[in-house]
């Protein structure tokens with residue numbers, strides 16, 4: 001058995017025949033022949049400039065986008081569109097989105113958001129007191145129990161992102177797909193959420209696909225890094241190798257741009 005996530009020759013095209021764009025527009029190959037493996041307990045970052053196809057890879061993994069070609073498997077189970085996935089497979093792979101506020105239902109309290117996750121996946125709902133389980137889950141992501149009674153509008157961006165992470169953890173996932181999960185947050189809050197993800201990864205034995213345009217952020221969390229450009233994966237290496245010995249000129253360019261930015265910010 002091949003444990004974990006295996007993406008083979010993934011191709012996703014938007015537009016053209018049957019696509020979302022007008023028929024007169026040429027189809028866009030958002031992802032073009034991407035292959036990537038994410039083993040158990042591994043954090044693999046996918047980096048690249050805006051429009052390089054990172055989000056499309058993330059959405060394909062969770063079944064929100066239907067690939068034109070290629071396969072995605074998890075523990076050898078072929079992953080189709082989200083609605084066709086058996087509940088235990090849906091649970092196993094959870095996504096954390098970029099904008100924590102808009103990814104949470106504004107009408108629901110944090111407690112209700114966690115209860116909804118348990119109602120959707122009763123197999124992993126707490127056997128005992130749900131209130132106690134809610135307090136424990138909130139504590140695990142560094143939130144006070146009083147947060148259970150608050151709606152997203154009464155929480156900071158960082159607190160909302162912690163609730164999103166708690167919602168994902170509520171159903172006991174094996175793999176978290178984090179799509180620009182810290183990009184909308186202040187730098188100090190970014191660091192806290194990254195620390196939380198690193199801790200949760202080891203405590204919960206999670207694998208993480210971490211999508212980001214920010215190499216500075218990726219450096220803090222990734223074991224391996226895949227670099228995407230115009231829908232293709234141009235380089236894949238351990239984090240250490242990529243930062244010390246980038247092989248592809250595009251990777252070198254991204255590293256130079258990140259260094260320039262550090263210079264501007266310091």
Ligand SMILES: Nc1ncnc2c1ncn2[C@@H]1O[C@H](COP(=O)(O)OP(=O)(O)OP(=O)(O)O)[C@@H](O)[C@H]1O
Pocket residue numbers: 014015020021028029030048049050051052053054055056057213
């Ligand atoms: N639903 C869609 N319909 C049409 N084109 C799309 C759609 N989603 C993405 N695309 C196109 O696919 C390409 C890749 O987009 P994608 O969002 O995956 O890139 P990205 O690297 O995540 O960029 P960003 O960091 O800006 O989100 C882009 O050219 C984009 O315009």
